[in-house]
Amino acid sequence: MKLKLVSxxxxxxxxxxxxxxxxxxxxxxxxxxxxxxxxxxxxxVALDHAGYDEExxxxxxxxxxxxxxxxxxxxxxxxxxxxxxxxxxxxMKSEDTEGTVAExxxxxxxxxxxxxxxDYEQAHYDGVxxxxxxxxxxxxxxxxxxxRVELNRAEERQRRAAKHFADVIKERRAEIKEEAGxxxxxxxxxxxxxxxxKILADAGIEQGQWKPYEGYVNPFTTYSYGLNLLxxxxxxxxxxxxxxxxxxxxxxxxxxxxxxxxxxxRSMARSNNQDKLANKVWVIFENGQSTVREEKRIDLPVFILxxxxxxxxxxxxxxxxxxxxxxxxxxxxxDTETIADMDKIIGAEFDQDFPYILAREITRVTxxxxxxxxxxxxxxxxxxxxxxVQMLTTGADIxxxxxxxxxxxxxxIDAKNNxxxxxxxxxTIPVELDADSSKHIIYVKAISPVIxxxxxxxxx
Numbered sequence: 349m350k351l352k353l354v355s356x357x358x359x360x361x362x363x364x365x366x367x368x369x370x371x372x373x374x375x376x377x378x379x380x381x382x383x384x385x386x387x388x389x390x391x392x393v394a395l396d397h398a399g400y401d402e403e404x405x406x407x408x409x410x411x412x413x414x415x416x417x418x419x420x421x422x423x424x425x426x427x428x429x430x431x432x433x434x435x436x437x438x439x440m441k442s443e444d445t446e447g448t449v450a451e452x453x454x455x456x457x458x459x460x461x462x463x464x465x466x467d468y469e470q471a472h473y474d475g476v477x478x479x480x481x482x483x484x485x486x487x488x489x490x491x492x493x494x495x496r497v498e499l500n501r502a503e504e505r506q507r508r509a510a511k512h513f514a515d516v517i518k519e520r521r522a523e524i525k526e527e528a529g530x531x532x533x534x535x536x537x538x539x540x541x542x543x544x545x546k547i548l549a550d551a552g553i554e555q556g557q558w559k560p561y562e563g564y565v566n567p568f569t570t571y572s573y574g575l576n577l578l579x580x581x582x583x584x585x586x587x588x589x590x591x592x593x594x595x596x597x598x599x600x601x602x603x604x605x606x607x608x609x610x611x612x613x614r615s616m617a618r619s620n621n622q623d624k625l626a627n628k629v630w631v632i633f634e635n636g637q638s639t640v641r642e643e644k645r646i647d648l649p650v651f652i653l654x655x656x657x658x659x660x661x662x663x664x665x666x667x668x669x670x671x672x673x674x675x676x677x678x679x680x681x682x683d684t685e686t687i688a689d690m691d692k693i694i695g696a697e698f699d700q701d702f703p704y705i706l707a708r709e710i711t712r713v714t715x716x717x718x719x720x721x722x723x724x725x726x727x728x729x730x731x732x733x734x735x736x737v738q739m740l741t742t743g744a745d746i747x748x749x750x751x752x753x754x755x756x757x758x759x760x761i762d763a764k765n766n767x768x769x770x771x772x773x774x775x776t777i778p779v780e781l782d783a784d785s786s787k788h789i790i791y792v793k794a795i796s797p798v799i800x801x802x803x804x805x806x807x808x
Contacts, residue, residue, distance in 0.1 A: 371464055371747060375640075378415065379750060382637065385799040390751070391419040398432075405431060410439040411468040411747055418481055418751035422793060422802065426485040433478045433485075440470050440478075462663070463708060463745035472512055473566060473693050474749050476505050480569045483576070487789070488806055492580040499573040502566075509564035513700060520704040524711060534651040538710045539703075543649050548706075551646050553666045555702065558695030567597045568688035568756040571606060575630060578613050579787055579808055587616035603687045605758045626786045627763045631770070633684045634793040636672035636754035639691040641665040641698075643744040650714050660717055662709045663744040667698055672754050673794035677772040677801070680764075684757035691754050705745075713742075753793070763788065772801045782807035 374397050381390035398412035407413040413436050420429035479502035486495035525532060538544060548554070561567060574593030577586045594610035597603060616624060643663050650660045669691060676684045761768070763781060770777045772794055781788050785807035794801040 371745075372643075374412075375746065375750065382419075382751070382795060385795050385802075387419050387422040387802070391416055391423060391425070394419055394751070400432075407432065407435060409468070410436055410443065410470060411749065413439065414470075414474060414478060414749050415751045417478065418749075421481050421485055424488070424804065426489055430482050430485045433482050436478050437475075440475055443467065443469060462712070462741055462743045463705065464743055464747075466745070468747050471694075471697050471749065472505070472509060472564065473690075473697060476502050476566050476569055477749065477752060479505065480566070480572055483572060484791075487576060488791075488804060490806070490808070492576055495576050496580075499569065499576060502569045503573055506563070506565050506569065513564065517700070524704060524707045535707065535711050535714055537651045538649055538714065539707060541649050547646055547648055551644050551666065553644070553664070553702075555699060558667075558692060558699045560696030561600045561693065564693075564696070565596070565600060566688060566690075566693055567600050567603075567606075568690075571597045571609075571687050571756075571758065574609065574613065575789075578609065578616065579625070579630075579789075581616070584617050584620050587613050587620065591617055597687055601687055601689075603685055603758070605685055605760065606687055608760060628760060628786075629679070629763045629768060629781070629788045629790060630760050631677070631679050631684055631758060631790045631792060633677050633757040634753040634791075635674060635676075635757055637670040637795060638748075638750060638752040638754055639667050639669050639694045640750045641744070641746040641748050642668040643746055645742070648710065648713075650710065650717050660713050661742060662713050663742045664706060664709055665698075665744045665746055667695055670754065673796050673799075673801075674773045676757055677770055677792060677794070679759065679770050679790070680761050680768055682759050682761050684759045686755050687758045688756040689754075690752050690756070694748070694752075770801075770803070773797045775800050777801070777803060779803060779805060781805065 374393075378390055378393045378397070381387075381393055394412050394416035395407075398407040398409045398416050400407050400416065407416070413432050417429045417433035417436065420426075420432065479498045483495040483498035483502065486492070486498065524535075570593050574590040574597070577590035577593070581587050581590060591610055591613035594606050594613055597606040598610055612624065615621075642665065644666045645661055645663045647661050678684075766781045766783045768779050768781065768790070770779055770790070770792065772792065774797070777800070779790055782805075787808040789806040789808070791804045791806065792801050793803075
């Protein structure tokens with residue numbers, strides 16, 4: 349019996365420990381490619397981690413399918429990007445509708461190991477960005493109707509944001525209460541301890557430092573919705589919807605670019621004069637790399653009895669900013685400016701999640717510490733083995749949609765000829781515009797100040 353118990357403990361150590369290490373290695377291999385601007389290489393890594401089968405076109409990992417879809421967009425493989433991002437919709441729906449029994453069994457298993465063992469649970473912005481990236485795939489292929497469909501879906505996700513977060517909070521509170529069981533009061537005592545708050549603050553983890561955009565809106569999605577309507581609209585109604593979108597972005601960000609586009613769209617809604625759009629060039633700038641999660645190990649007070657405290661090591665995720673590549677870029681003397689801060693969006697959602705991440709980890713370590721003490725009282729050798737298991741299974745879940753930029757910027761100019769010049773840090777890049785087209789979008793992506801940005805042009 350003792351041998352079976354030790355064998356089971358060893359298996360759990362190997363599973364949870366290997367899961368955490370593999371996740372770190374996977375992200376390191378992917379991010380190393382992105383850091384050097386090797387988007388093709390990053391896409392290959394993401395496809396591999398997603399379990400992509402070339403024959404069937406299927407994948408089996410939600411997060412890495414998202415990563416692959418985003419990086420394939422960067423290299424112009426729009427059809428495959430869209431196909432993969434379509435499949436993430438089904439995966440997200442499957443995760444959202446997973447049965448209570450299956451969820452409970454998965455959570456119980458993670459209580460023995462760590463959160464890295466759980467299936468990846470998509471962030472709200474994952475779904476919004478999946479639809480938004482698909483829309484830009486279609487825009488890049490001059491398929492504006494399907495772009496409109498995807499942006500409608502993304503905007504609908506955003507309209508449901510408040511209910512989504514309310515449902516998630518309710519569900520997680522119930523999960524924590526169920527898993528803590530009779531130890532719930534001890535977990536609450538650890539969570540509310542002044543010492544816990546001080547230790548977290550000293551580790552650079554403070555609640556409430558990220559504030560969401562009102563309504564948890566992603567302004568880049570709303571801006572994209574408005575821009576697609578402005579450039580391809582046929583009726584005054586289309587242009588009014590575009591104006592409403594730009595107005596929303598301006599109210600959220602105070603962006604002069606959004607305000608200028610609002611005024612143009614409002615003018616179009618009054619007159620429907622297509623000449624007002626002639627020779628207009630929009631620049632969209634994906635700047636830098638988004639905030640990601642990293643593991644932080646700390647010792648927190650864990651209450652075994654109401655007056656018996658033990659300082660025990662836990663591992664939790666905290667946010668790490670990777671930052672902008674450039675302050676802005678310039679086209680014909682006009683600077684781009686921020687229309688959406690992805691770091692703000694990611695950070696605000698993490699702030700919502702963190703209390704439950706921390707509660708799960710404290711619940712986990714409390715249950716393990718109590719169990720270790722009980723086992724050690726019966727058998728010192730097994731107690732020591734359990735302590736080793738507790739140490740080796742401690743690990744944080746660092747998974748996130750890391751292919752995203754730190755922020756999106758935009759500006760608009762009137763083209764005087766068919767060549768415009770973009771200045772991006774140390775790089776000056778001439779861009780050719782199609783003489784037969786009257787409207788243009790220049791899409792710029794910069795990952796680092798020392799790597800030349802990639803540029804794509806949509807001629808309309």
